[in-house]
Amino acid sequence: MNTSLNQPLNIVILGGGTAGWMAANLMVKRWGSRANIRLVESPDVGIIGVGEGSTPSLRRFFQLIDVEEHQWMPRCQATYKLNISFKYWSPVSGIEAYSHPFPTQVDSFTKRAFMVNTRTRRMGLKTHTLPQDFLLNGLLANEYCGPKAPANFPFKLEYGYHFNSGLLGEFLSELAQQRGVAYQQAHVTSVEQHPNGELAALVTDSSEKIAGDLFVDCTGFAALLMQKTLGVQFNSYKENLFNDSAVVAPTPMLSAEQGDIPVETTSTALSNGWCWKIPLTERFGNGYVYASDFISADQAETEFRQHLGLLDSDQAVNHLKMKVGSLSQHWSHNCIALGLSQGFIEPLEATALHLVQVSIELFMQQFEAGGFSAQNRAQFNQQMAERFAGVRDYIVAHYKLNTRDDSEYWRANRANMALSDSLKQLLHVWYSKEDLSEEIARQNISTHFDDVSWHCLLAGYGAFPDLHPNQPGKGDLYQEQGVQAFLSGCRLNFKSHRENLEALSL
Ligand SMILES: Cc1cc2nc3c(=O)[nH]c(=O)nc-3n(C[C@H](O)[C@H](O)[C@H](O)COP(=O)(O)OP(=O)(O)OC[C@H]3O[C@@H](n4cnc5c(N)ncnc54)[C@H](O)[C@@H]3O)c2cc1C
DSSP, rough: OOSSSSOOOEEEEESSHHOOOOOOHHHHHHHHHGGGEEEEOOOSSOOOOOOOOOHHHHHHHHHHHTHHOOOOOOOGGGEEEEEEEEEESSSSSTSSEEEEOOOOOOOGGOOOOOOOOHHHTTTTTTOOOOOGGGGGGHHHHHTBBOSOOTTTOOOOOOOOOOOHHHHHHHHHHHHHHHOEEEEEEEEEEEEEEOOTTEEEEEEEOOOOOEEESSEOOOOOOOOOIIITTTTTOOOEETOOOOOOOEEEEEOOOOOOOTTTOOOOOEEEETTTTEEEEEOOOSSEEEEEEOOOOOOTTHHHHHHHHHTTTTOOOOOOOEEOOOOOOOESSEEETEEEGGGGGTTEEEGGGHHHHHHHHHHHHHHHHHHHHHHOHHHHHHHHHHHHHHHHHHHHHHHHHHHHOOOOOOOHHHHHHHHHOOOOHHHHHHHHHTTOOOHHHHHHHHHOOOTTTTHHHHHHHHHTTOOOOOOOOOOOOOHHHHHHHHHHHHHHHHTOOBHHHHHHHHHHTT
């Protein structure tokens, strides 16, 4: 068996969902003729077919594989994404809605005012603390602006995308095959192993054997290679993330006369979970993510239909189950897991494909450094465990900080004390009025969500004490530093989202 790139490495990717095709593209681009890559996909098991929002890392993905936006976005009904808007996670007046804009370069001028204001507010003094009013992407999203600025605008803007996941899969599949990835449709029924446990070959339902040096498990929640064959343990996050189900349905996109295309994902809290609304060029994708311990599938569907105005419609909806948690190892023997097979943290911040990409990039670095060495494997597993824990904690914090009182679900989330030590410490620092940025740096966790994102979350949920009876009437940097005027000036450089999308087809 070949264990390095000194001779062509035979890589077998099992699964042709977004994870499988992302891996195929990144590997064939970076390793070229140093690897023979084959992707095997069952004709009988479909892809999950959801997952339509990204973080800014998807931009880096397309840069790494040399694909321009005009080549993929129109084909995948893609739109730009600057922000996530959280609605009704709190019933408190003034913070019924808040935003988590993707942090961007211009924020360096305004983020200090935001952080100082949140700290002043933690002291009981009245200041402006709504995240979207301090961060350029929040303002642009509010005004339906796209992220494309003229060349003389001196700052780089961060943004992600929304896209049709089925079309993205087709695009990535075609591209990978053009670049030399072999594609085979076959249903795998068993796996042969070497005496030392390493995987030797996949065995298909027509008894064909597909041998390889490195296997990549992209079989979705089935986790055929890592869990079922190698017996790697799956650690559930059920005790701190209750949601395990979703019901999804599309709704029509607005025409140009009806309005502009949002440049953000909306996450609206419902009675026992939350509903996403993702704008694509041709439609909206919607999904109610809920906890089946608190509401039945039928009740959730009724509430979802009501929310979308589909109560009297016979439009079909799709019910999904989610396995929330992560593997105890993401690389075991000569196999790595990517995508839903390696774990899933519910889609509140659309982090799944981000984690797929990070996993592939870190794996390729480790493998180039030392092949299948135990040390590289251990380092990779450690890095992935930290990434998953970091993302999980940020998502858990949304639920912990909610202030809704309309169902047992929201109260149980707020009362939940199954928090990691890291998250407990972050909350302690915040409530003790200490420096949260310093704590994030000390814990070295800003690769997941940086200090701006944490301040958005805590300020967005209004995690503040009551106001002090005596107010000095000064010290609000939003006013004193003219943040609004500065951002409004920046905004003049941006066109509407629709204009940015139309420019891709010129
Ligand atoms: C409700 C929900 C919402 C989501 N929203 C987002 C989001 O907004 N943003 C985001 O980044 N992610 C999101 N995700 C996650 C995202 O959908 C997945 O990470 C992504 O689609 C990758 O899936 P996958 O490729 O791992 O698995 P799948 O798409 O399930 O693909 C599995 C593949 O394995 C193959 N396979 C399985 N068994 C066999 C077998 N025995 N033999 C051969 N082949 C086999 C299947 O044929 C298929 O090709 C969401 C997920 C859910 C559940």
